[in-house]
Amino acid sequence: MTMTQPLTADGVGASARRPDADAKVRGDFAYSSDLWHDAMAWGATVRSPHPHARVVSVDASAALALPGVHAGLTAADVPGVNRYGLEKRDQPVLAEDVVRYVGEPVAVVAADTPELARRAAGLVEVAYEPLPALTDPERALESPALHEGGNLVRHLRIRRGALARADVVVTGEYEVGMQDQAFLGPESCLAVPAEEGVELYCSTQWLHIDQDQLAGCLALPKEHVRLTLSGVGGAFGGREDLSVQAHACLLALRLGRPVKMSYGREESFAGHVHRHPARMRYEHGATRDGRLLYVKADILLDGGAYASTSAAVTGNAACFATGPYEVPAVEIDCRSVYTNNPPAGAMRGFGAVQVCFGHESQMDKLAAALGMDPVELRLRNAVSTGSTMATGQRVEGPAPVAELLRRVADRPLPPPAADDPRLLPGGTSNSTRADRLVRGVGYGLSVKNICKSAGYDDYGTARVRLFAHEGEAVAEVHTAAAEVGQGLVTVQAQIARTELEVARVTILPADTEVGDAGTSSASRQTWMSGGAVRAACLAVRARLLERAAALLGEPAGALTIGGGAVTSSARSITLAELLAEGDVDETAVFRHRFTEALDPETGQGDAHVAYAFAAHRAVVDVDPELGSVRVVEIACAQDVGRAINPVAVEGQMHGGIAQGLGLAVMEEIRLRDGRILNPSFTDYLIPTTMDMPPTVLDILELPRPDSPYGLTGVGEPPLLSAPAAIAAAIRDAVGPAAAAALDRIPMTPEAVATAVLDA
Incomplete structure (x- = not known):
């Protein structure tokens, strides 16, 4: 692990303590579900039991007859446009004439207590006329349209180079199941009527995009819809779309009193988007010495009932379908389609996770066909600085793909399994023994974009004020x-401490009273909002030096800031003394370079700001008879540019690996006829501390020339190739005959045992 030294105490480069750490550990931190107002009512949602049906009538009279029930609203009560959506406004706030998935909101009610609100929701009578449900994405393009314009959300073609005749060709078909973000804090918010509009306290990933959508739905000017971020209990993409926000605001404005809404776990599964299930067909052609000649891929993403971010996820999946490899010729087709399954949208990795499982499975298959070590094959084809990606974009900045792979490959392997049930597949159930285990080792390499792409105007805004308090400068x-x-x-x-060299920094609650910061996704916030904070601090610093120059009678360029003072060659003046003239207040907007939209015919263009890379090695023990798997160790090497907060980087890597492990062996939303069968953490399995293996982290710092402090986004790369590496290790353990059937994740015990039995 190579770490640069911090610039100042608890500044950039230091493992500064989180201000919310103690409260979260003690259970005292206020999340959105803890919001309270003495005069508030409670909202509840009436949801469709059908994947596809015509809404014949909605009757809330029985609910409204209950004492303490104050409102029952339907689509007719939406004052503005009854549509919202991140990329395409195609989703109704409340269903009008048709429902398109199980769980779609049809009506909302408000009552004095949450129990009464839920009872009232159960009394709302909705008459439906069931319609044929489209739940197989393979049939989407030949089925009746679920939306005007057809069932195709987006088709992105990438064409580069001429396909050459290859010495060795391997093909494969792969699937990735629907994964849930599984954040621990379900959706909650509190809407409070204001003099000219509404104030909303909510957990979200993007305050301003929520504000923009809500203003249209509520028929209010944006400035009359004020949002303040409340405590967020995890996100991972699942809070980019609206959920409770519009419903709570509608009820609050109708009642003229605060309204709180809070989902239970089962409703949360229906109330937010999930990772796109994917079906992928690949063909790789190579020379006999292992040089890739071409990659062909056909990728199908199930977008579910509404568009959400399907178009952007399609773009990412297509762009990264070949992985971090030099490929002279590429022929990629990636489609996302509407179905009557629950909506899919943003989740950590955003399309790159699905295709990573595809391209890494192909690299292992190609290595086997060539009789070559899978690490050597990857090293032979790895991109580096100056390489050209599938979209024709040149890789600028560090691209240490080969070094990352060598770092994980050169690690010593863990010792054989001890006969300790806590360390065996099946755990303390004592369902297996160490002497019947087989061990496997697998590798994965990944690439993904950092920040928004494809012509999106990505920027962040920050306001920084420096003032004196009790004789000390405070930022x-x-x-x-x-x-x-x-x-x-x-x-x-940390950034404010570094640039202003002050010890005391206050971070105000995030709200829409300051300029847009963009979304907390795409591993972009430290780069974009951190860059805006830095720019605002530098503007404040310049103002301070100008003020000091006038007082000290020396040019600003001859002055320095440090130790709470501005110093010249002859004397110094404290920041508090300088601020006696008044506060210094600056707002700054930070932008990266503009990106290009991809050519619609060829998929070529400089669509991305930067690329991030990671490598994983997984070691697993498998009981081939039972199909149970124990992940023994995961090693991850990642280039982070510069670690702004090293311990936070480690936390992101641990978390990403955990989510990747879950997708690899256990996490999947199971559907039958469009209905979620496992909407609870009893039936939807996520890794626990007993499932997590020791993780070996190798953090490489190669500062970028074009980002604040040289940083690179770190949130998504540690997840991307973890599932692929674990899947490769399982295949390695069970042998080539059984491995051929393991083409889908999660690789459950049933799937592994069946593959071994049928081999």
């Missing part, structure tokens, strides 16, 4: 950037 930072558990609040304070 106050205000952004709309959503802290969703990733440690952004800590990073903003």
Whole structure:
């Protein structure tokens, strides 16, 4: 692990303590589900039991007859446009004439207590006329349209180079199941009527996009819809779309009193988007010495009932379908389609996770066909600085793909399994023994974009004020950037301490009273909002030096700031003394270079700001008779540019690996006829501390020339190739005959045991 030294105490480069750490450990931290107002009512949602049906009538009279029930609203009560959506406004706030998935909101009610609200929701009578449900994405393009314009959300073609005749060709078909973000804090919010509009306290990933959508639905000017971020209990993409926000605001404005809404776990599964299930067909052609000649891929993403971010996920899946490899010729087709399954949208990795499983499975298959070590094959084809990606974009900045792979491959392997049930597949159930285990080792390499792409105007805004308090200079930072558990609040304070050299920094609550900060996704917030905080601090610093220059009679360029003072060659003046003339307050907007939209015919263009890379090695023990798997160790090497907060980087890597492990062996939303069969953490399995293996982290710092402090986004790369590496290790353990059937993740015990039995 190579770490640069911090610039100042608890500044950039230091493992600064999170300000919310103690409260979260003690259970005292206020999440959105803890919101309270003495005069508030409670809202509840009436949801469709059908995947596809015509809404014949909605009757809330029985619910409204209950004492303490104050409102029952339907689509007819939406004052503005009854549509919202991140990329395409195609989703109704409340269903009008048709429902398109199980769980779609049809009506909302408000009552004095949550129990009464739920009872009232159960009394709302909705008459449906069931319609044929489209639940197989393979049939989407030949089925009746679920939306005007057809069932195709987006088709992205990438064409580069001429396909050459290859010495060795391997093909494969792969699937990735629907994964849930599984955040621990379900959706909650509190809407409070204001004099000219509404104030909403909510957990979200993007305050301003929520504000923009809500203003249209509520028929209010944006400035009359004020949002303040409340405590977020995890996000991972699942809070980019609206959920409770519009419903709570509608009820609050109708009643003229605050309304709180809070989902239970089962409703949360229906109330947010999930990772796109994917079906992928690949063909790789190579020379006999292992040089890739071409990659062909056909990728199908199930977008579910509404568009959400399907178009952007399609773009990412297509762009990264070949992986971090030099490929002279590429022929990629990636489609996302509407179905009557629950909506899919943003989740950590955003399309790159699905295709990573595909391209890494193909690299292992190609290595076997060539009789070559899978690490050597990857090293032979790895991109580096100056390489050209599938979209024709040149890789600028560090691209240490080969070094990352060598770092994990050169690690010593863990010792054989001890006969300790806690360390065996099946755990303390004593269902297996160490003497019947087989061990496997697998590798994965990944690439993904950092920041928004394809012509999106990505920027962040920050306001920084420096003022004197009790004889000490204090910095106050205000952004709309959503802290969703990733440690952004800590990073903003570190930047202010570094640039202004003050010890005391206050981070104001994020809200829409300051300029847009963009979304907490795409591993972009430290780069974009951190860059805005830095720019605002530098503007404050320049103002301070100008003020000091006038007082000290020396040019600003001859002055330095440090130790709470501005110093010249002859004398110094404290920051508090300088601030006696008044506060210094600056707002800054930070932008990266503009990106290009991809050519619609060829998929070529400089669509991305930067690329991030990671490598994983997984070691597993498998009981071939039972199909049970124990992940023994995961090693991850990742280039982070510069570690702004090293311990936070480690936390992101541990978390990403955990989510990747879950997708590899256990996590999947199971559907039958469009209905979620396992909407609870009893039936939807996520890794626990007993499932997590020792993780070996190798953090490489190669500062970028084009980012604040040289950083690179770190949130998504540690997840991307973890599932692929674990899957490869399982295949390695069971042998080539059984491995051929393991083409889908998660690789459950049933799937592994069946593959071994049928081999």
